[in-house]
Amino acid sequence: MNNYINKFFITFLIISLIPTKSFGLIEVDITRGNLNPLPLAVSPLSIEEKSRKSFQELIKKENIGIEISSIVENNLRTSGLFNPLNKDAFLQSPDIANLKPRFEDWNLIKAQALITGKVSYTDEKLRVEFRLWDVLAGKEMMALAFTTVPNNWRRVGHIISDKVYERLTGEKGYFDTRIIYVAEEGPKTKRIKKLAIMDQDGANNKFLTLGNELVLTPRFNPTSQMVTYLSYFRNLPRVYLLDIETGTQEVVGDFPGMTFAPRFSPNGKKIIMSFAKDGNSEIYTMDLENRIVEKITNHPSIDTSPSYSPDGKYICFNSDRSGYQQIYVMKSDGSNVKRISFGKGIYGTPVWSPRGDLIAFTKLHKGKFYIGVMRTDGSGERLLTENFYQEAPSWSPNGRVLVFYRETKTDSKGKGFSAKLWSIDLTGYNERRLKTPTDGSDPSWSSLLSK
């Protein structure tokens, strides 16, 4: 036995002493790159003269091909991930580029991707074809065609943007979406607040309510075109439900008191909200089909601002049970409550990302407001933006961009007050103001209209 071990040892020694040569391939680790937006060229969609004239009559735009491509260009630019190049530098005309791009020409202006396409008017319908090319590889990456009614031309632009975005980033886009918000007008003491809805790029702004009652916190249903919001009807704040297409409204549940901070569950079948009674607010859910109401939390402190995780298994919410307002996570049945925010300051309005990995929040610390994100276990807190007053983040459907609102200070005469919608992406660098005809607050982003 000992002999064996000895032999083993000797052979082991011999083997380990024999020099082993390595003929490995040279490996170079590339761990950094530039974070510049990807340069790409959006060639105007080509259009025949006959189709161009028919569209000119229909939608009063001189060249619908240019209009659609500029929507695509604008969308991709605002995403912060792409750098659409100046059209003046394009060497190839749209109609030829659509058939067979001369990649050398596009390479020359440093475009790495190219979008070409064609618009036509056939059978009183709008038909748009587009192609996405990899300029460096000289390959077609994607080709799609859509047929729709001519009035939908803006949406076609958004859908193309989404497809390009998805193909180049691996992530779903967020351009074919709408944002609902509270449009505000008038002086601060006598503010008129109406529900308004617009496309994600600010077009097609529409008011949904007349402004007789105060409205707050509109929230989209993730699966359909329903909105839940808070309205002060006859001075009683209640959660309402509104169908955007039909315009019908109804009160959610018959609660003997004030209900607020509503939000849909991820499958759109439940509404989760706060109900305040005798100075204590708890979180409740209501099933929209059978109207069964469930009490989720039971604690003498204030629990509010609930938001479901995208799988519906967890709820994050706000509570002051520790003395200060902090963010908590619990299972959707109310068990396993865990505090996740431990930083200095007050945390509010937690919103779970549609991607599931992050929770966005508003933070108040030393008189400044921050919009930030943290992982769902509370780690990796990152503050994206700081300002005098800003609140209520809402996620884009792909979980990459947040829309929120920002108020400015009133001066001593009570003037200069404004509320505007802003968006910021997860990098924290791409901050943009959304253009709205009036002041706006409490934005909420819809899910993708076309799936």
Added chain:
Amino acid sequence: MNRSLITSSVLHILVIFITAMSLPFLSKKVIDLPPIVSIELIQITEKTNIPFAPKAKKIIEEAKEKEKKLVSEQAPPKKVKKKKPDSVPMPEDKVKKVEKIKDDKQNPEKIDNEVKQVSEFEKDELFDPNNIAALIDKSKEETTTVNNKRDDVTQDQVKNFENSGLSLSEEDALKAQIFGCWSIPLGLPYNENLLVRIKLNLKPDGSVVKSEILDHARMNRPGQGFYKVLAESALRAVKLCQPLRVPSTGYERWKELQLNFDAREMLEG
């Protein structure tokens, strides 16, 4: 008496004259024969190619200790060597000389290997009639390899050739170039294991003959959209960077190159 005085003084003068005349010559002769100081030109590679391992700390410490000794080896290029009359042979140099001789005896086959490699390489490339630039490059390479063979066949040098790594400066040049070309797709999730390995076949001038993604199958698997996007961006970076900034020598070492694209560091921060 007088005569002897004259002879004595003449002889004295003679002696003084001779001493006066010959002393500088003597001293010059001493300077003229400086001991031949052997200065090895060692490539930086061996110092920079420290294997990544938990042992790295030890190795770095060892290297630091060595550094004190290595000063004379690293610094001077060849030409300077001859102009240095004042240098005194250091004990270490002697030791190295001895080592050198030993090595020459120990590894004669390895020299042959090098020569073979060069000729193989010639064969491969001869069939490319268009690549005149490459042919010119090649002649340069040949001379350099021959040079290597002649004057620095220390153990370390041999190791360099077989270790087939790029030196830190060579690697940095290549990395810096690709960093500039690679637009990282910013939408990628930071918490997923996304490593794209690309194998390149290069021409001597650094242009890419073939690029191949090593786990190609993963690209078209459902649910691997992010991987596909990253792989495509990496391929774009390689194409955009052509010709790659490769070392001017040692084509054999890097004619096949693997690039590991990993965006995690950037996306997390």
